[in-house]
Amino acid sequence: MTKRQKRPSDELSDEQLLEMYYYMVLSRKLDERMWILNRQGKASFHISGIGHEAIQVAQGFAMRKGHDWYFPHYRDIATCLILGVTPRHMMLALMGKEGDIFSRGRQMPEHFSYKPAKIVSVSSPVATAIPQAAGTALASKLQGKDEVTIVGFGEGATSEGDFHEGLNWAGIHKLPIVFVCQNNQYAISVHVSKQMAVENVADRAVAYGIRGVVVDGNDVLASYDVMKEAIDRARRGEGPTLVEAKTYRPVPHSTADDDRSYRSREEVEAWKKRDPILLFEKVLMERGLLDEAKKQEVLDRVMAEVDDAVDYALNQPYPPIESAAEGVFGDSPLVKWSKKGTING
């Protein structure tokens, strides 16, 4: 019998494993409630992380919280929760309420931003963050800091020039960065086969002289192993990795999408059997860490947090209208704004 190689996830304590599970469930339940709030007319939009929780939790646990730089994919609710964003913050952003820490009601939901956790502000154009992440990584390297930059995106985003330019920089300067592609096989309705002629997104790494790794993005421990190794390597100065987490989005692209036009119900149902939470529950049960009672306990805790967040956010005001005109530029004694009018002067 060959001895199984030691994996980074072997180091995770029972408490950590259960914490990972808790975050997966918390993210899922928050997310489900967001869909409901949208259908109830209480939130104009939501873009979901359902089905992607394994890779998201894995990367959150593999990062050094508040030390590493993180440019999230817009589906990364679970990762942001791990890094310190609260369910209340998520709900405030969902509804565009005062107290939204991401943007004070300026951006659509899931455009995360939280400076204390080094969560860099997400914008809507896909892939723009990828070369920017090369910039934070270059800055870390030049300053001799042992920070790693992690940047997330979907497989559709890898068709943008930004992706290729970002990887090129990372390869040239051997940057401390991990590119994390959550390949859910669709960019809205467009199948990955119409996005690229290579089999794996990770195959593209070779063109830039960097490591590419494919992992089952629905397996939280396998994803953790790959993320931990990639981040550790980057921190040790061994260069960047492009991680491709294969996963699936069992819900429409966003609350504005209807996925029945572009894929079969059979396909979706088949993937639901590989739900990352179900898969992890099986592992935890096998290890004797989870049973039905414990599951219920986690669920009760999570639902209380979700209810609290929703109640809280529903009862907050919107930001004052005047706030929308503020903060275009920072204050500077070296800038003179003309007294006349407001536009540009």
Next chain:
Amino acid sequence: MAIKTNLQAVRDTLMEIMERYDNVVVMGEDVGPRGGVFQATRGLYDRFGPDRVIDTPLAELSIVAVAIGMALNGYHPIAEIQFADFIFPAFNQIVNEAARYRYRSNGAWPVPLIIRAPYGGGVSGGLYHSQSVEAFFTHVPGLYVLAPSTPKDIVGLLRAAVQVPDPVLFFEHKRLYGLVKGEVPDDYYEIRLGEADIKRRGDDITVVAYGLALHEAIKAADKLSEQEGIEAEIIDLRSLVPLDLDTIYESLRKTGKILIVHEDNQTGGWGAEIAARIAEEMFDWLDAPVMRLGGPDVPAVPYAPPLERWFLPLADKIAGKMRELAEY
């Protein structure tokens, strides 16, 4: 008082800024040992090395994107776009990212950086080495847009630009790099963004300009003064955003007549905004319609010398407009 060309002013000020601020890096195509295709960064690489003078891949999108990332992480990058004509691959990063970061994060993530770009015609650069691109950016809240045209102004504005906590587009007219020489005071000074400068005094008409058009307007004004007794007041905007409407309006209250000249296409050029503001706020003071002289509305500056001259806002053309305005 030293006499410098515009190019020397850029180069010396970059050197000075890099000495003064450890967190400033210069990055762009050929900015390293080659010193830039216009030599604006000559000497920087030898003095500061590859960690602070970064030869980038030939990829404008990521020159700006990487600069944004560095700005998020403690640096104040000065990125060079080799020719303004090639800034468009970076348009999304400038407009959707750099300009919006502060606002979209409610102030949490400002992006302090400078993007330098040589622009403008008069160098036989044809369609793709002559463009004026400023109006694409003056339209965008969140960007400062500067276009200084003399050595003194370049020095003072660059010194200030590197201290403001937001993105600055710093346009340098490439025809003027070696053409314009001027005095640069020895004592340290800065010029605030948003302050225009009256480059010539006059009571009859007001002319607003920047770049090559500014110098041509001064030439035209001197000639008209000598030959026809028309005295034009020439305002050098220096800063397009913020726009110094105070200075423009003050002059207009005196002259009642205004001409706006720029090399950028007339339609939708920055002059259109200035004209609109005057129409809204200064109508009572006008003794003549607001006049504009911008580049002809063809896609860009043509190559053959007579065609190029046809495009550019040269002194004779400006003088014609000035006369028309004075006589109105």
